[in-house]
Amino acid sequence: MSRVAVLKGGRSLERQVSLVSGARVEDALERLGHEVVGVDVGGDLFPRLRETAPDVAFIALHGPGGEDGTIQELIEALGIPYTGSGVSASARCSNKVLAKHALRDAGLPTPDWVAFSEDAFRELGAADALEAIEQRLEFPLVVKPTDQGSAIGIKFARSAAEVPAAILAAFSYDPKVLIERFVHGRELAIGVLSRLGGGAEALPIVEAIPRDRDFYDFTARYDIGRTRFDCPAALEPVLAAHVQEVALAAYELLGCYGFARVDMILAESGPQILEINTIPGLTETSLLPQAADAAGIDFDELVARAVELALTRAAVEL
Amino acid sequence: MSIGDDIRRPRRPAAHELERYEALFATRTGRMRSSVMRDLMAVTARPEVISLAGGLPDTTLFEPALFAAAMDSIADGTTAEALQYGPTEGFEAVKECIVEVMAEEGTVVAADELIVTTGGQQAIDLVCKTLLDPGDVVVAEGPTYPGAVPTFCAYEAQLVQVEMDSEGMQIDLLERTLDELTAAGHRPKFIYTIPTFQNPAGVTMSLPRRRRLIEVARERELLVLEDNPYSLLRYEGEEMPTLRSLEVPHGSRDGGDFVIYTGTMSKILSAGIRLGWVVAPRPVLAKLNLGKVSADLCSPSLTQYFVAAYFAGGDWREYVATAREAYRSRRDAMLDALAELMPPEAHWTHPRGGLFVWLTLPEFIDTTDLLARAVRENVAFVPGEGAYDDGRGHNAMRLNFSSVSEDRIREGIRRIAKIVEEQLALYGSLTGRARPAVSRARSASPPDQPAERELADVVELPRRSGKAARRSRPV
Numbered sequence: 187m188s189r190v191a192v193l194k195g196g197r198s199l200e201r202q203v204s205l206v207s208g209a210r211v212e213d214a215l216e217r218l219g220h221e222v223v224g225v226d227v228g229g230d231l232f233p234r235l236r237e238t239a240p241d242v243a244f245i246a247l248h249g250p251g252g253e254d255g256t257i258q259e260l261i262e263a264l265g266i267p268y269t270g271s272g273v274s275a276s277a278r279c280s281n282k283v284l285a286k287h288a289l290r291d292a293g294l295p296t297p298d299w300v301a302f303s304e305d306a307f308r309e310l311g312a313a314d315a316l317e318a319i320e321q322r323l324e325f326p327l328v329v330k331p332t333d334q335g336s337a338i339g340i341k342f343a344r345s346a347a348e349v350p351a352a353i354l355a356a357f358s359y360d361p362k363v364l365i366e367r368f369v370h371g372r373e374l375a376i377g378v379l380s381r382l383g384g385g386a387e388a389l390p391i392v393e394a395i396p397r398d399r400d401f402y403d404f405t406a407r408y409d410i411g412r413t414r415f416d417c418p419a420a421l422e423p424v425l426a427a428h429v430q431e432v433a434l435a436a437y438e439l440l441g442c443y444g445f446a447r448v449d450m451i452l453a454e455s456g457p458q459i460l461e462i463n464t465i466p467g468l469t470e471t472s473l474l475p476q477a478a479d480a481a482g483i484d485f486d487e488l489v490a491r492a493v494e495l496a497l498t499r500a501a502v503e504l
Numbered sequence: 505m506s507i508g509d510d511i512r513r514p515r516r517p518a519a520h521e522l523e524r525y526e527a528l529f530a531t532r533t534g535r536m537r538s539s540v541m542r543d544l545m546a547v548t549a550r551p552e553v554i555s556l557a558g559g560l561p562d563t564t565l566f567e568p569a570l571f572a573a574a575m576d577s578i579a580d581g582t583t584a585e586a587l588q589y590g591p592t593e594g595f596e597a598v599k600e601c602i603v604e605v606m607a608e609e610g611t612v613v614a615a616d617e618l619i620v621t622t623g624g625q626q627a628i629d630l631v632c633k634t635l636l637d638p639g640d641v642v643v644a645e646g647p648t649y650p651g652a653v654p655t656f657c658a659y660e661a662q663l664v665q666v667e668m669d670s671e672g673m674q675i676d677l678l679e680r681t682l683d684e685l686t687a688a689g690h691r692p693k694f695i696y697t698i699p700t701f702q703n704p705a706g707v708t709m710s711l712p713r714r715r716r717l718i719e720v721a722r723e724r725e726l727l728v729l730e731d732n733p734y735s736l737l738r739y740e741g742e743e744m745p746t747l748r749s750l751e752v753p754h755g756s757r758d759g760g761d762f763v764i765y766t767g768t769m770s771k772i773l774s775a776g777i778r779l780g781w782v783v784a785p786r787p788v789l790a791k792l793n794l795g796k797v798s799a800d801l802c803s804p805s806l807t808q809y810f811v812a813a814y815f816a817g818g819d820w821r822e823y824v825a826t827a828r829e830a831y832r833s834r835r836d837a838m839l840d841a842l843a844e845l846m847p848p849e850a851h852w853t854h855p856r857g858g859l860f861v862w863l864t865l866p867e868f869i870d871t872t873d874l875l876a877r878a879v880r881e882n883v884a885f886v887p888g889e890g891a892y893d894d895g896r897g898h899n900a901m902r903l904n905f906s907s908v909s910e911d912r913i914r915e916g917i918r919r920i921a922k923i924v925e926e927q928l929a930l931y932g933s934l935t936g937r938a939r940p941a942v943s944r945a946r947s948a949s950p951p952d953q954p955a956e957r958e959l960a961d962v963v964e965l966p967r968r969s970g971k972a973a974r975r976s977r978p979v
Contacts, residue, residue: 197547308933314936338876339876350868351868354869354873354930354934356873358870358876358927414526
């Protein structure tokens with residue numbers, strides 16, 4: 187039995203999801219016999235952690251601040267073991283541009299893109315390069331904030347006229363945006379779990395199937411009933427194995443630990459990695475726990491494994 | 505505890521839907537909306553955020569002593585009744601209070617022409633429940649009350665929105681829309697309107713349009729749902745008769761023909777007591793009452809007793825006057841701050857009452873995304889998209905002035921204006937165009953016809969100076 191601090195909430199736009207994830211993790215930890223302290227992350231995080239002196243911190247935060255290495259670095263400074271990926275993997279994965287560079291350098295597939303900072307437009311006249319970029323990537327384009335975990339802020343541009351407003355919207359979330367080639371295909375999410383003895387395993391593949399086939403509308407993900415999720419996805423075994431291998435390769439390349447969810451588009455030419463979420467949702471309807479469940483790992487087991495992995499890593503590092 | 509392969513349950517054999525309850529959900533839940541906006545709004549609840557997003561009355565204005573006195577008088581002899589179920593249509597004593605409130609709005613009704621509801625929201629829900637089959641059409645103003653849209657959706661109605669101008673819903677447009685709908689085989693059931701100090705646009709429907717709307721309803725045998733939460737919160741201008749009072753000028757025993765009226769204690773007493781009411785033609789009222797039985801049997805007895813005790817104990821008009829004065833100053837603070845701080849590309853309405861200003865930005869700014877930026881600056885508003893069901897409103901926002909102090913209103917507007925300025929500059933550099941030169945000079949309304957000038961200051965029209973015009977008239 188350990189004393190576990192569950193870090194949840196925070197100030198990110200995914201606060202609500204995080205609170206639900208956190209509450210569910212707390213329940214599981216209590217069932218597992220741990221002493222649980224829930225912490226809604228705010229200005230008093232440090233004193234609270236000092237006072238609580240947990241044996242381990244379960245980080246159930248989503249989005250900037252919680253998922254990008256910031257919290258991880260602080261907790262590491264306090265010498266508290268924590269669940270999930272370490273500082274550098276968190277920072278790399280949450281920054282979609284860094285993650286895509288790493289993937290491309292390693293020969294893993296990810297859609298072609300160009301990234302820009304707000305300053306580039308303001309000070310370097312980057313707007314003049316837009317036409318060349320549009321020609322290289324071709325329409326439709328996807329415009330994303332670099333550092334936003336969920337589908338928030340993602341816009342499609344079907345023509346040059348739609349590009350500036352899409353970029354403007356993305357800049358509302360992050361001073362850096364990426365413009366990505368839109369890849370047609372099936373939307374897949376692959377959960378990956380680290381193994382206690384070392385290495386990692388890919389979970390059964392989840393497929394997101396929009397009910398009303400509007401490819402361009404990522405907001406469908408938010409609307410209950412507009413997307414359904416199948417698991418395991420109906421894929422040829424050979425193809426499914428390949429997709430899982432790619433997900434696993436990305437997980438390892440970026441140095442992820444504990445668990446993560448790799449989002450992909452399965453194009454005709456094969457899988458294309460969109461992003462890696464190092465702290466995916468852990469709610470009743472979230473994809474990672476459900477994929478784990480489909481593999482015979484129920485939620486309590488998933489949480490227990492994450493905690494044990496955290497303690498193992500800390501033991502090795504000490 | 506460790507995870508071993510031995511304790512793993514068998515893998516599931518075939519692809520299946522992950523959402524466990526999906527097959528059990530009613531089809532209509534597919535129309536219930538959850539959105540990015542809701543995630544964003546969750547972040548605005550932090551205390552450091554200046555929220556111009558709510559629609560809240562300022563309940564700090566209510567004297568705790570008055571609250572205690574009302575509760576004491578309930579305790580004195582009626583404790584058991586206040587803790588008991590009540591009649592579905594509401595207690596007589598409360599209905600008499602409601603009759604008094606409506607008389608204050610110049611509308612004569614009898615106590616047996618209305619039923620008490622659990623907030624005005626329940627009245628909207630009951631009207632939908634009573635009138636709508638899946639696929640039926642509801643016609644409303646565009647923009648409309650964001651809280652009504654999910655109700656229409658939950659009953660699988662099709663929402664058709666008619667644009668407003670300075671005089672409220674454009675009735676000629678409404679008629680054309682109704683013709684088109686009928687020709688296309690659709691079946692409009694009722695027209696939902698907030699004619700006075702509309703939420704969210706802050707516009708008030710003119711008298712000729714009110715009269716014409718009633719004629720249209722009569723000619724086509726359509727019902728009108730008149731939602732009237734704000735009319736006692738008037739800060740300037742002449743009183744406007746309710747649709748209900750135009751249809752039934754001196755009160756009648758027949759309940760009128762085509763107007764359903766809903767009101768609420770939320771804005772004139774308390775939103776937390778959840779007490780509203782609905783007045784309707786008798787056959788409709790009977791159905792609404794049946795609908796209410798299945799919804800909640802009766803509205804809370806305790807809060808009904810509270811209302812009755814409060815009305816009996818003193819002059820409720822006094823509190824309304826206090827609130828009105830406070831909100832008027834806050835509205836002025838907001839209009840002044842907007843006029844002074846907003847870039848010329850922004851346009852907004854000049855409400856003569858109610859709780860809201862509707863602000864429109866250039867087409868290329870999405871206010872839902874803008875809210876993400878605003879929250880980082882600790883200020884919030886309601887993105888306009890929630891006031892439509894068809895994707896319009898994405899470049900507009902609703903600003904509330906009733907629940908925030910004047911200082912904070914000004915600071916909130918300053919922060920929003922700064923973000924808007926940044927976005928405009930950024931869009932300019934993105935498109936390689938400098939911002940079009942729009943004069944920052946504000947023209948004052950000509951003194952001879954200030955009212956006309958200000959009424960023009962609405963949803964789709966170029967804005968005018970709020971400050972100069974408002975001050976040109978005594979308030």
